[in-house]
């Protein structure tokens with residue numbers, strides 16, 4: 181139950197931003213031009229660095245941040261970087277505002293669960309674990325009749341300490357966490373033997389950093405002794421984890437159906453029990469509270485009811501830091517005729533610190549594409565990179581990034597090892613960006629279904 185659940189959107193967010201390892205700031209909190217996988221956008225990154233400091237000092241509970249800027253200017257990227265800077269010990273929950281309109285759960289329930297997932301409780305205890313440097317990692321993907329995408333079926337994993345090395349076959353739950361944590365060869369990880377929770381501790385000395393970010397991650401000694409051992413570890417459970425376990429304990433006595441619904445909806449009574457239990461643990465100094473971050477992307481998709489829920493959540497006893505992101509300017513608050521900045525009610529806006537992201541220069545766009553190409557292992561000729569930079573400027577950064585994989589496939593079909601201008605152009609001819617597809621629909625509108 182304590183296991184970190186990986187939602188589909190979580191995984192998707194992680195993959196297009198997988199090149200991001202942090203905010204890329206120096207000791208004085210100044211943004212390095214290119215670092216942490218990030219390029220440019222210095223002011224926003226520096227502001228985000230201050231937020232991270234404030235969160236670490238525990239000064240920001242119950243506050244809200246808004247990241248606002250045009251599409252493709254790195255709002256989501258910066259939020260991911262904040263999560264990376266905070267490290268695994270600070271809960272970071274990412275939600276796309278559209279996810280609150282689910283069929284199974286009420287809006288308030290989705291939001292309440294998200295809020296409670298983003299508040300952690302730190303508890304120390306002895307656990308049986310596997311610990312070592314990852315020396316081999318291969319994901320096993322499988323086609324599923326239920327999904328058009330290959331799903332993660334497991335992973336082959338090798339761990340090493342100073343005294344031994346062992347191979348493991350991991351199931352899908354562990355594989356998904358490895359993917360979400362962006363675990364690479366040379367990372368030191370620890371897996372809870374009984375519950376299968378994976379934590380990344382840092383990079384083993386001697387394995388180097390990522391190509392564009394040397395020194396960005398914590399360098400640690402290679403673990404000593406056996407891989408499997410009993411270790412005192414600190415666990416962070418979220419309030420939601422505790423809610424679910426209490427709800428399950430109760431439901432188990434009722435019926436199997438009860439167990440199923442416990443995950444879906446949690447009663448106020450269960451939540452009160454959790455809060456009382458946690459307050460007691462805090463009083464007895466057996467636990468510490470770790471306010472985390474609730475990140476709500478595309479926040480303009482929220483409606484009035486949800487906004488007031490959030491404003492209220494910010495003021496409650498256990499409050500996370502709420503980060504909202506939007507690319508909307510003045511627009512109607514969803515479901516109303518009220519026009520407001522970013523489509524948000526004034527009383528919420530007044531409580532937010534605002535960070536602005538600005539459009540990129542051509543050079544910055546080129547560097548971002550270069551990093552993405554590196555990350556996706558798409559080798560580009562210099563000319564191809566320049567062509568993609570042009571496309572990034574003329575169309576959009578995201579469109580240019582999306583062309584990388586198809587261009588690679590085209591190049592491979594032609595038996596080439598590097599993507600050149602021709603492949604980029606072919607990819608861009610075959611796949612349109614949104615503007616072109618809308619134009620096409622306009623042109624063929626008499627022929628389209630309505």
Ligand SMILES: Nc1ncnc2c1ncn2[C@@H]1O[C@H](COP(=O)(O)OP(=O)(O)OP(=O)(O)O)[C@@H](O)[C@H]1O
Pocket residue numbers: 196197217218219220221249250251252253254255256257258506507537548551577578581
């Ligand atoms: N400064 C940057 N450095 C490196 N990569 C970046 C930077 N800004 C954006 N990216 C990458 O470019 C792509 C688009 O950026 P992102 O999704 O963060 O934009 P956004 O501002 O959230 O856009 P939207 O308003 O459409 O949600 C992502 O793959 C992201 O990781």
Ligand SMILES: [Mg+2]
Pocket residue numbers: 255256257477478505
């Ligand atoms: Mg975004």
